[in-house]
């Protein structure tokens with residue numbers, strides 16, 4: 479059969495209809511259409527009860543699957559019914575990927591036109607319908623990937639009980655191997671590798687959930703953090719001190735912006751943002767957030783863009799806790815007391831707390847005070863456009879598996895009191911009508927979009943409006 483790339487499934491179904499559609503499988507082929515009471519009876523696809531049972535099986539299948547897309551029946555291979563305390567349907571079908579993500583209505587979904595995206599499986603369903611009770615039960619669901627050659631002649635569907643995990647594991651192993659190569663992962667033992675594969679798999683499921691529930695345009699999936707448990711990720715990269723509001727030093731409120739916010743603004747286009755840095759496995763995001771802000775303030779005051787030292791803060795800021803976390807409000811005060819910041823070159827980053835090696839002769843930039851911004855996103859935008867990049871903090875729940883696009887997690891997953899990561903807000907705008915904040919992160923250039931994270935703007939997403947501050951250089 480000629481199956482082009484344009485419309486393989488539609489063609490398939492059309493042919494099936496012409497052939498009368500009920501292609502028997504093995505012994506089902508020889509069964510009479512009408513048999514004695516209690517024995518299985520072959521069904522035509524127009525059978526109303528079969529249609530209902532199939533729809534039920536399809537729904538259950540999609541509810542129980544972790545796949546990102548809704549899948550629906552692309553072909554009916556065989557169907558029988560048997561009268562046993564109700565009607566027991568035994569249905570063999572092919573299921574393929576539709577283009578719809580999980581939240582949409584299945585009936586309105588089209589299949590992928592590309593055959594390789596269909597990921598067709600052959601499934602055996604047994605649905606037990608008890609019409610007088612109004613109940614349907616899925617007694618059995620066994621699926622295996624469709625073997626492209628002559629599926630009709632094989633009869634191994636029934637003993638396919640292990641095939642669902644097998645298909646998963648082949649695809650999973652491929653993804654894991656790719657991940658290991660891409661990120662130079664090398665595990666110390668087979669046990670460690672097995673454990674990391676397990677974590678990787680769990681993380682893929684989490685990323686799929688994030689993907690299904692995202693309200694923006696973000697893509698989530700494999701990232702360089704995909705072999706870390708949530709706890710490992712949290713302790714290595716996040717900052718628990720940020721949610722301890724009682725530790726925050728009060729700052730004076732920032733004077734409001736003089737004018738309204740322009741429609742969009744990006745300080746990267748104005749030379750106020752240094753290149754992406756990498757905090758390593760040290761919870762020093764607060765230091766990167768603050769140096770990024772001061773780099774911008776110094777640029778706007780002095781005209782030169784410097785790259786300033788985070789290590790100075792990790793080593794010498796006694797108000798904060800180095801790799802165990804810190805608060806921007808404390809860091810400003812520490813910098814004022816120290817007399818300023820050295821450059822990245824003079825006091826380079828090691829990602830570990832060491833003894834303080836600061837000398838005031840090497841101070842490259844100073845600050846005079848610090849201010850706290852309004853919690854209204856419109857005010858924040860106006861202030862940013864007038865005054866420079868802003869130190870912000872947020873709930874980083876959606877960030878571990880973020881790849882690109884505008885991230886807009888549901889509120890219940892990204893509440894505004896679990897603030898655990900400090901970053902630098904450098905701009906804002908809209909992408910395809912989705913308003914965003916452009917956020918400079920400190921997890922290397924290979925994170926997100928060239929080191930940046932884009933978060934939905936306008937709903938205080940992930941508490942982004944909660945902790946906006948800036949140094950002041952007079």
Ligand SMILES: *[C@@H]1O[C@H](CO)[C@@H](O)[C@H](O)[C@H]1NC(C)=O
Nearest residue numbers: 776779780781782841842843
């Ligand atoms: C900028 O800073 C440099 C070094 O601290 C200094 O020599 C220069 O005068 C400053 N320029 C302005 C315009 O403030």
Ligand SMILES: *[C@@H]1O[C@H](CO)[C@@H](O)[C@H](O)[C@H]1NC(C)=O
Nearest residue numbers: 817818844845846847951952
């Ligand atoms: C700002 O701080 C610097 C360095 O501590 C200091 O030399 C300068 O006089 C201060 N400026 C003002 C206006 O207080």
